[in-house]
Amino acid sequence: MKKMFSILLSTLLLLSPTTAFANSAQTYFQGITPTDVMVSGEEYPLLVHQSPIIVQHENLTFDIQEFPLEHYAEEADYLAYSGKVTAEYTFHNPADYDVRAKLAFPFGQTPDYGYSFNPDTDKRVYAPDAEKYDVLVDGKPIERRVRHTLFYRGEEFKLEKDLPRLMDSYLEDDFWNFDLPVTKYTWEISGIDAEFDAARLGFWWNGDASERKLLLMDQSGGNNSEEKLAVTRWVENGDEIELYVFGKPLEEELEWFSENGAEDTPFDYTLTPVSTETATYEDFVFADWEDNSTVLRHDWYNAVTQNLKNCEWDFGILNSFEYSGNLPADDLLRWYEYEIFIPAGGTIVNTVTAPIYPDANVRYEPPIYTYNYLLSPAKTWADFYAMSIVVRTPYYMTESSGDFSFQNGKDGYYLDYHGLPDGELTFTLSESAKPKAPGDFSVIGPVIMMASGVLIGVIAVKKLMKK
Template sequence: MKKRVDSVFKNATIATLVSAVIFVAVFCFFALLPTSVCEANSALRYYKGRNSFGVILTTKDSPVVVEKEDLTFDIQFDEHYLNGLQIGSVSAKYTFKNTSDAEAKTNVVFPIDFLSVINYQNNDDFSKYGVKVNDETVTSNLRYSYKVQGSTFSVEDDLEYLKDEIITDEFYTPETVVHKYVYACTAGDSFCKMYFGGIDARKVVCDNVYTSYWQNLDGAESIGFWVNKNEYIFYSIGEEIDFAARAEFFSDYERTSRVNGSFKLLSKQDITFGDLAYQYYDESYGVSKTDWYNAVYASLKEVYPQIAQGYCFNVYKNLYCWFEYDMMFAPQETLVNEVVAPLYPDINEMYSPSVYVFNYLVSPASTWKSFANLNVTINTNYYLIDASVGFEQIEGGYAWHSDTLPSNELQFSLCKSQYPKSSGSKAGKIILNIILLTVLEPLCIVIVGLVIVIVVIKKKEKNARYGESRNKSKRTRKSKNKNVNKADSDSNNGEQCGNIFGEENKNENEPKNTDLSNDKEENGANDDTSK
């Protein structure tokens, strides 16, 4: 038995080593796989481009309808300019009609992108746009509204704060008095908690970034931040607040142990909310003061009910740019309005060749009274490999028609090859190989070894139970045979004793010719024993 167990464990060791060798071979195979050609020339795996839009009507209850839209994408790829951000342009030509018997003036806006993104990509970007009405160039204005970067486009939300006049309410006005406090902190390297019980959160602005915010059981707000003997600035809008009296200092974030410290007032200045709103304003941005102020207002409304921070007033990165222009319609007049804009596709270099994804938002057209007859044409020298609608191939590109406004946004993908191949990131493969080598390989070896050991133990237990069962069966049969032999012997001895004492035989009335050879054969040994 010991030799058998040793043999099984030897086989288990060999199997584990074989598994390790196979795993290393597979690892080397994946590690040596070639990456795509595009990886060698670019570290960028996916570039996020810019959505394109239709024009949006801001005039309420306008009688103007869209009779037709011809949407034409002109996308001719230049092999020497495939790494450029702008690829092609789009022309949206609308046929509008005033359905009323009166003159109609409409205000129209055309979404572009975030100002910071435009300036980062190309400072001359606005010159690539064009607006015409009946083939004549019209004057358009650049307008800006507040929009959080990364948020989904929404006509209703993104136009809410795009106004021609400064937005005011019962709390925020440009003339509202604001108190500016500058403090020096005496506590060194500690965590400060400020409690604002009984104060409207809109009245508090922490110029420094706080790291913690929570509501207390009484519903009041509290903020927390780490201090280290620096200067700290706070603003109170419309009411004086003693910030120093509301500060507590602790040795850690969990506030388990208090430490000594305080805020000492260095200066106090009274300004207006308008001064506060314009503290980061820069005329070189090309943004009107009205649009900037309204963007600050929107930023504060966005963060409420939490306490505002200083960055809420620096809205540059969240300024969204629009083209704005007016159109005047005579009664029952039809006008053709064309807007030309550059295209900035998403570039997916995880395919070879790269895939270019174009997004055009048709939902802004829902602002018009009615919409009909959308004709989409893609003029391109590349293959259409994917689209949100059913394009058909035509000479020089692809086309699609819809009698109504589509329910989903328009998206399509172009590629130099009709069947691009997916190619994983080289860095991703290296990380995967490291994980395979350092984690999965030892884990697999351990699991294989454990499985083999468990099988061996189970087999030993089964063999032990089987041997014990056989021994028990043998003992049972031997004991049974002994009991049967003893009973037969006692029976024969009893018959002999009965004859000796003259007892009658129970079978003496049976016929004499009864064949008892079987009994004799069966009990012959006992008869011999009794004799």
């Protein structure tokens, strides 16, 4: 029996400030060719064969009976929010071999109002909205688990970036590893004259990034000069300056400097060592992991490590105002992971439902809520026969994009297509048919958004068994 593996993508993308849902897309294939020869690409093993899967029909249903609140006092009220989107795919396998598929369905980050604070620990507690809906095959719930990958709020989903982050093992790196030494240096600053109301402290660095990397907490800026890099932070008397050194500990004192932010002039100060603490990188990464036990251990490690790698500057300086901390739960994309089986010549219906947290422009009266759906990625399937879109809502659809002319129905709006429509879908809902717009956007400023980036999609790793 010869085997080959493939990867398919179906994305529904919700991003701030422009909410976007994206349709199914086949992307690339990995595994063994029918001749048992591995064909390697620069980043992934690639196959020259296309997946046989056909989308006979997609039912896309937005069920929006309410808009989310800007704040929920109780977790139960947040979990009771009913806004959801359902993507129902009728997949057909016309080949003469079975297809066993491992799917990953990214369904978004936790919205700003999806957590509360534990008064005892002063840490965030995230509501379990990931458990609200099942993944179905032919109407029956199947086993699934929740996965997490690093995904910054507001960034654009890109297959070549986000798919490799979904790994079943720990991220391997030439520098970052479990046993990497981590040294935390703490100083206290004092003696700053009261007249300096914009005091800034920093140090110059031009070390070897392969030996150590430095993370100055609460960093405010940095610049290059004479083949060195300066990193700075605002300070007041009594502030504790924390510096993490990953790799070899410091071998000599740092080259500190001070400046008044308003005039760029130095000031007198005293920097007193408070403590030097040592640990391993494993200790550092998992310091807060127990409070987020819904995240798999290797998913957590990979997200923290990728986060640090992303914010590295020259000479091994890690930019702390781009670093989201050792608790990147706000910057975690959540995925449903599950398996399906399609026999040779067979057809299945795969249904995935997820909550949706739309962006809101609250400067309108009443506010408007925008939903986008990217259809073009679905062109990468072997074929796409038909699509139906339903927006079940009591609200008014105030506008929609391009040629998407929705028809009014008894419980909302609908349209049908043969094949895959051209262009992307955008529609806006409001409690009023004609919400009043703010007078001058250039004066008022940017749109106010209620929800941060959410990504929804399907990525499948298929095992094709040749008969």
